[in-house]
Amino acid sequence: MGLRVRGRLTExxxxxxxxxxxxxxxxxxxxxxRYWDWETFTPEEMRERLAREDVDAWIVEAExxxxxxxxxxxxxxxxxxxxxxxxxxxGPDAARAMxxxxxxxxxxxxxxxxxxxxxxxxxxxxxxxFVELSRGHPPDDDHSAExxxxxxxx
Numbered sequence: 001m002g003l004r005v006r007g008r009l010t011e012x013x014x015x016x017x018x019x020x021x022x023x024x025x026x027x028x029x030x031x032x033x034r035y036w037d038w039e040t041f042t043p044e045e046m047r048e049r050l051a052r053e054d055v056d057a058w059i060v061e062a063e064x065x066x067x068x069x070x071x072x073x074x075x076x077x078x079x080x081x082x083x084x085x086x087x088x089x090x091g092p093d094a095a096r097a098m099x100x101x102x103x104x105x106x107x108x109x110x111x112x113x114x115x116x117x118x119x120x121x122x123x124x125x126x127x128x129x130f131v132e133l134s135r136g137h138p139p140d141d142d143h144s145a146e147x148x149x150x151x152x153x154x
Contacts, residue, residue, distance in 0.1 A: 005058070007097030010090050012070060015057035020046045022059075022066060031083040035118060037144045060085075060094045070094055072102065076111035086120070095128035099152040110152040113137075115145045122148065129154045 005012040015023070023046050026032050027039060041049065050057050060068035060081065067085035071078045077098060081091050099110040112130055114121040122132075130150040137147045 005097050005101045007093040009062060009088075009093040010067075010097065011061045011064075012058040012094055012098060013061065015050055015059050015069070017047060017050070019059055019066070020050070023050075023069060026069065026080075026082060029083070032080050035080055035115075035121065058098070060090065062088075062090050068094065070098060072098065076113065078112070089127070091124040092128035095125065095130070096152075096154075099129065100154070103152070112150045112152075113143065113147045114150070115143070115147050117145060122150075125150050128152070 002014045002016075020043050024041055024043055027036065027041050027046075033040060049055070054074055056072040058070040058072070059066050060070055060079070062085060067090060068079060068081035077095060079091060079095060085091075095112075102110050111133075112125050114125060116135060129152055131153050133149045133151050135146070135148040137143070137149060139145055
């Protein structure tokens with residue numbers, strides 16, 4: 001079954017090859033893509049993404065149904081929920097559970113980097129326990145617009 005991280009409303013499980021088609025479809029949805037720099041992936045590209053050594057890929061589940069994706073990388077977390085799962089507190093719950101899991105496992109900090117224009121994500125990260133450290137960071141290799149650095153404080 002593999003490692004699972006449990007929140008109050010969600011459970012996260014490590015993504016596998018069985019999730020490739022689901023992840024490709026989720027990334028093709030314009031309501032997901034717009035928050036991920038309009039990126040889409042072929043099944044082969046998604047398998048390569050899941051195999052990255054420096055990124056751990058997770059599926060967010062609510063009531064045993066897959067509802068989102070969370071990735072853990074050396075700098076922090078990235079996450080999205082499918083549109084039908086938004087607005088119910090699932091994102092903050094999953095983010096909080098993963099942040100607590102990482103800190104309990106020895107990480108000294110957990111960060112996120114939402115775009116300044118993404119108000120819903122900023123509010124969700126705040127509800128999860130992240131606080132803003134700085135804003136106005138310019139676009140770079142990982143960001144197509146100005147972004148905010150936030151850190152989990154619980």
